[in-house]
Amino acid sequence: MIEILGVSHAISGRPILSDVTLRLPSGGVTALIGPNGAGKSTLLSLMARLQKLQAGRISFDGLDVTRTPTDRLALKLAILRQDTVFGARLTLRDLVEFGRYPHHRGRPGSGDRAKVEQALALFGLHDLGDRYADEVSGGQRQRALVAMTFAQETDYLLLDEPLNNLDMAHARHLMRTLREVADRHGRTVVVVIHEVNYAAAHADRIVALKEGRLAFEGAPAEVLTEERLGALYGTPVPVRQVDGRPVALHYG
Amino acid sequence: MAGPAVPDKRLATLLVLLLALCAAFLTLGARGDWGFVLAWRGTRLAALLVVGAAIATATVLFQTVSGNRILTPSVMGFDALFVLLQTGLVFALGGVGAAALPALLRFGLEFGLLMGAALLLFGTLLGSARQDLHRMVLTGLILGVLFRSLSGFLQRLIDPNDFVVAQASSFASFGAIDSQLLALAAFLSAAAGLGAWRMRHRLDVLALGRDPAIGLGLDHARSVLLVLVLVAALVSASTALVGPVTFFGLLVTALADRLMRTHRHALLLPAAALIAGIALVGGQLVVERLLGLTATLGVVVEFLGGLAFLVLVLRERAR
Numbered sequence: 001m002i003e004i005l006g007v008s009h010a011i012s013g014r015p016i017l018s019d020v021t022l023r024l025p026s027g028g029v030t031a032l033i034g035p036n037g038a039g040k041s042t043l044l045s046l047m048a049r050l051q052k053l054q055a056g057r058i059s060f061d062g063l064d065v066t067r068t069p070t071d072r073l074a075l076k077l078a079i080l081r082q083d084t085v086f087g088a089r090l091t092l093r094d095l096v097e098f099g100r101y102p103h104h105r106g107r108p109g110s111g112d113r114a115k116v117e118q119a120l121a122l123f124g125l126h127d128l129g130d131r132y133a134d135e136v137s138g139g140q141r142q143r144a145l146v147a148m149t150f151a152q153e154t155d156y157l158l159l160d161e162p163l164n165n166l167d168m169a170h171a172r173h174l175m176r177t178l179r180e181v182a183d184r185h186g187r188t189v190v191v192v193i194h195e196v197n198y199a200a201a202h203a204d205r206i207v208a209l210k211e212g213r214l215a216f217e218g219a220p221a222e223v224l225t226e227e228r229l230g231a232l233y234g235t236p237v238p239v240r241q242v243d244g245r246p247v248a249l250h251y252g
Numbered sequence: 253m254a255g256p257a258v259p260d261k262r263l264a265t266l267l268v269l270l271l272a273l274c275a276a277f278l279t280l281g282a283r284g285d286w287g288f289v290l291a292w293r294g295t296r297l298a299a300l301l302v303v304g305a306a307i308a309t310a311t312v313l314f315q316t317v318s319g320n321r322i323l324t325p326s327v328m329g330f331d332a333l334f335v336l337l338q339t340g341l342v343f344a345l346g347g348v349g350a351a352a353l354p355a356l357l358r359f360g361l362e363f364g365l366l367m368g369a370a371l372l373l374f375g376t377l378l379g380s381a382r383q384d385l386h387r388m389v390l391t392g393l394i395l396g397v398l399f400r401s402l403s404g405f406l407q408r409l410i411d412p413n414d415f416v417v418a419q420a421s422s423f424a425s426f427g428a429i430d431s432q433l434l435a436l437a438a439f440l441s442a443a444a445g446l447g448a449w450r451m452r453h454r455l456d457v458l459a460l461g462r463d464p465a466i467g468l469g470l471d472h473a474r475s476v477l478l479v480l481v482l483v484a485a486l487v488s489a490s491t492a493l494v495g496p497v498t499f500f501g502l503l504v505t506a507l508a509d510r511l512m513r514t515h516r517h518a519l520l521l522p523a524a525a526l527i528a529g530i531a532l533v534g535g536q537l538v539v540e541r542l543l544g545l546t547a548t549l550g551v552v553v554e555f556l557g558g559l560a561f562l563v564l565v566l567r568e569r570a571r
Contacts, residue, residue, distance in 0.1 A: 106453020
């Protein structure tokens with residue numbers, strides 16, 4: 001279980017998060033939604049100890065992120081930040097291999113290599129392992145980055161807008177793979193998503209943030225309503241039921 | 253990261269080339285007493301190798317933690333700072349006083365000061381501004397100019413005799429080598445080199461950047477600090493020995509990057525050190541045997557390195 005207790009965060013006096021308390025059970029896919037500047041990315045980087053916690057507490061299965069040694073945490077949770085870019089000298093296999101680093105500290109064994117291949121295959125990259133990261137499409141690179149966090153074999157995966165800049169085929173493929181990661185591999189996936197319809201289609205839980213506060217949380221069918229989405233994004237959002245699933249019609 | 257068990261072929265080729273150049277350097281055109289020739293040339297050869305390896309390693313390390321291929325310790329003003337400290341020491345103690353200090357103590361003092369100053373300046377800079385390349389480069393250039401001007405200012409204040417002592421240490425010179433200093437620099441470089449080698453896997457991860465490195469369980473702040481200590485040690489060693497060399501490190505790491513086409517420091521570190529040795533020993537050979545000492549190695553090396561710097565900057569912009 002992820003426990004977020006009374007977390008507040010300010011950057012040069014401006015509040016980003018205000019007293020956020022949230023408990024996420026293990027397993028499944030949780031989508032973090034909300035308008036730009038709601039504090040989603042900040043919350044994710046605080047959870048992943050990329051920024052220092054100013055107030056409150058965050059723990060994963062009882063491991064407090066401020067007190068647990070960082071190498072121990074690397075075996076508990078993996079993070080992929082938005083717009084991660086790496087140098088040109090890395091193949092996709094190199095990238096995914098880095099996910100094994102917390103386990104072998106630079107001396108990979110045959111087990112590590114097998115897990116890298118498994119991750120490449122799961123994300124549909126087995127043919128592309130030897131390609132350099134700057135030779136493949138954005139979608140393939142993004143998949144390799146998510147595969148790297150998967151290869152880290154942590155209970156928790158935190159992904160910040162992995163769908164950014166992906167076309168619908170790549171986005172759907174990635175969301176389905178994340179679903180598989182949760183269902184077949186028993187991992188807990190927390191993913192920041194801008195497009196609520198992907199959250200509606202693939203997530204078990206929605207957590208909505210607005211202006212640094214928790215707006216609402218719950219199952220997609222319950223919380224993705226016209227009133228709630230309209231209030232969250234500050235613009236009318238018609239919602240229709242299609243095949244028993246809420247679909248936001250926010251394009252017109 | 254999955255390394256081949258066999259030593260890399262390219263590294264072996266570089267090693268053979270370096271050994272051949274060393275043999276040529278020691279024996280070519282030698283006349284008279286072999287014992288004397290070998291001892292005299294051996295000292296200078298050792299200095300070239302130590303300086304090359306130190307600059308190469310320091311540059312690779314610095315580029316890894318700064319996350320880009322244009323910055324080097326010298327571009328960021330590391331060795332200008334060392335010269336400033338040397339001058340400051342002469343200023344504070346007087347030329348006679350500074351010269352009277354045992355070499356070990358004097359070097360230790362300068363090294364300690366550089367370490368402290370470097371950690372203070374670059375530790376904070378790398379922590380906060382790494383994402384902002386322009387700020388880094390500008391800060392480095394400004395600091396470099398500041399350190400050089402301050403050195404110049406101090407040199408004007410001290411009396412002419414002290415000036416000679418200070419002046420000698422502010423230009424790159426591969427000529428006369430103090431053998432006591434050489435032993436010290438060699439020891440320091442070897443220790444720092446060993447430290448870098450032991451960190452090679454961690455360096456691979458550090459090169460990914462702060463957030464991914466933390467995500468993979470690295471204590472990022474501590475690792476960067478450790479790397480900066482190693483860089484300070486290597487820069488102290490090479491600058492104390494031959495003075496500041498601005499663009500050489502850049503040339504060497506650019507070539508190593510080209511040749512090895514890898515992110516793995518297990519290959520990059522030795523490749524850069526070997527290439528640096530080849531460039532310095534080969535360059536000195538050419539200067540001595542072909543050009544008949546009409547040019548100095550320092551000038552040649554800086555010229556080529558400066559060209560490499562320009563090419564890298566222009567290509568970076570084109571991208």
